[in-house]
Amino acid sequence: MNWDEFSKWGARISGWAKNYHSNIRELPVRSQVKPGEVFNALPANPPESGTGMEEIFADFERIVMPGITHWQHPRFFAYFPANATPPSMLADFLSSTIAANCLLWQASPAGTELETRMMHWLRQSLGLADHFEGVIQDSASSATLAAVLTMRERALNWAGNAQGLAGQKTLRVYCSDEVHTSVDRAIWVAGIGGDNLVRVPISGPLRGMDCDALRQLIADDLAKGYLPIGIIACVGGTGAGATDAIDKVCDIAQEYGVFTHIDAAWAGSAMICPEFREFWPGIDRADSIVFNPHKWLGVQFDCSAHFIRDPDDLVRTLAIRPEYLKTEGQDQIINYSEWSVPLGRRFRSLKIWFVLRSYGLEGLREMIRNHVKWTAEISAKLADTKDFEIITQPFLSLFTFRFVPKNAKDADALNQQLLDRINDDGRIYLTKTRVDGKLVIRFTAGQFDTTQTDVDMAYDVITEIAAGLIVDFTSQ
């Protein structure tokens, strides 16, 4: 393809993008294809000769689009949102066009320096103290891995990297069962072993760690000769929004000299609104915090903001400086590849810059406040509806509920059936989780084009499909 053609197709695709977003409400939110449909529509062998873009694009529309679940649909109430706002898409297009690999300062000074400035902007936006420095990681999973490696090496005085873990004491990390599975994976990958991820029981309406139990577990482990190295706390857990008491967790961490990593991948964005910061009291005492602007802040995936109190510990853990990566005489500059597991880095700060400037913090706050308000409203309406029960109250814009008609024998199976019917219907998309062993349906609002009408429609769809289920039950 030559650049003239590229330009023609670029314009055509941006027109397509506009139409896609204008008509997106007509599409079923969750893809309705069967397993294997897309795979089988694709030829088994790669082409020997090239094809024109017209044909490629037609196939894209015919084969790929039906297999897409529309994450940018305003009635996407599943998982957590992954907003791609227009300014972030444009920035990502520019970043793809320039296609600089921002691994070192020298590899693109603007990549590094815009990143430093954007992390300072985000730090201020969330009301975090100046002592945090930040880096953009590809995902919260990577940030958590980097944090776990840092807590490991800090506790071992950097002997783990050099000698491995074989001769060391058994390392122990503490968290509740409500943390994201990326924590388990980080623990596996870091060689700590899943058995040494100690699960602290939860208590209270926010489903946070029982801090007395946490303290006791650490004390018991010390008595057994284990080496406690860190606590991983969550603010807005993925299942039902579980939130640990950060100040109390930090007290305990300080008492035992262990590292704290706070996973606020989703909820962190809400902290641009000062009124929500009560959910992470004492956050400035944490060693490491991650949140994903690519979830609720409108910055196109992937973009995960990782704040760290002492970047020297992180860099000492992850930096490798072979000769070809040495930048002589420039010790003051930052090479962000030394702050993360991958070496290569996309130019991600550009999309943060575009989004923050385009919406302003006020614009973003309004979006988040609406989602929280509408979520509270639909939750209250469902609570007042016969046969529905709110299982976990709204935390920001997430709550869980269950459909529990009187004669229902197997409530788990019934709720699974309700969920499947809702998602097959296509007007809205919801997902599930387990709360205290029970299968529950999650609702979360967070897409930037969502309106109150979309949320009202979610209530109508849920109750209408549930009513149909009752009819089917009683006629059986």
Ligand SMILES: *Cc1c(COP(=O)(O)O)cnc(C)c1O
């Ligand atoms: C989404 C989420 C993650 C994983 O985020 P990735 O960026 O996809 O790795 C981790 N923790 C929480 C609480 C999440 O909501």
